[in-house]
Amino acid sequence: MSLQSEVEATIKRISGHPSVLGMLVLGDDGTPIKSTFEVDETAKYSSLLTQFAALSRSAVRDIDPTNDLSYVRVRSTNHEYICIPDKKFHIIVVTGTSDGQ
Amino acid sequence: MSLQSEVEATIKRISGHPSVLGMLVLGDDGTPIKSTFEVDETAKYSSLLTQFAALSRSAVRDIDPTNDLSYVRVRSTNHEYICIPDKKFHIIVVTGTSDGQ
Numbered sequence: 001m002s003l004q005s006e007v008e009a010t011i012k013r014i015s016g017h018p019s020v021l022g023m024l025v026l027g028d029d030g031t032p033i034k035s036t037f038e039v040d041e042t043a044k045y046s047s048l049l050t051q052f053a054a055l056s057r058s059a060v061r062d063i064d065p066t067n068d069l070s071y072v073r074v075r076s077t078n079h080e081y082i083c084i085p086d087k088k089f090h091i092i093v094v095t096g097t098s099d100g101q
Numbered sequence: 102m103s104l105q106s107e108v109e110a111t112i113k114r115i116s117g118h119p120s121v122l123g124m125l126v127l128g129d130d131g132t133p134i135k136s137t138f139e140v141d142e143t144a145k146y147s148s149l150l151t152q153f154a155a156l157s158r159s160a161v162r163d164i165d166p167t168n169d170l171s172y173v174r175v176r177s178t179n180h181e182y183i184c185i186p187d188k189k190f191h192i193i194v195v196t197g198t199s200d201g202q
Contacts, residue, residue: 044164052160059153060177063145073174076161
């Protein structure tokens with residue numbers, strides 16, 4: 001299976017989960033590579049959550065320079081945003097919350 | 102049971118959990134009210150994670166103004182930081198990770 005089809009299969013599997021509202025794959029500069037959202041939501045999520053992942057990483061390093069960020073989960077009343085920063089990609093998954101949606 | 106002793110009992114219960122390395126209760130301005138850490142770690146955690154909780158809240162509101170932050174979990178290689186912002190207090194719990202400690 002090529003890397004491309006592997007990525008496609010993974011996105012299909014994750015975004016097919018009932019609680020998942022959508023997901024994005026961003027380049028390390030925050031440029032959307034893949035998204036299951038409409039264009040305007042993709043733009044909103046990608047700019048905000050890329051900054052947020054970068055801030056999370058620097059907060060972790062400020063506390064302990066030997067440490068590195070694995071992921072961030074931001075739980076709000078309506079949604080949960082899971083940001084998984086990797087070397088070349090950022091993966092963002094947006095899920096509903098049982099009390100939200 | 103008075104509010105004070107209720108808070109003490111809750112802190113004792115949470116910080117007694119095997120995976121918990123320590124916890125802090127901060128005022129809404131980030132001033133440490135209670136901490137199970139040494140003074141310098143308390144200062145480091147309180148300043149960084151208060152800013153972080155505030156940024157998380159504004160990111161959530163930017164995405165959806167009707168939404169509000171419930172909590173943030175920052176998972177790093179060595180630790181997990183759980184920030185629970187409330188109206189008057191911020192509660193921060195630091196746990197080890199099975200791969201970290």
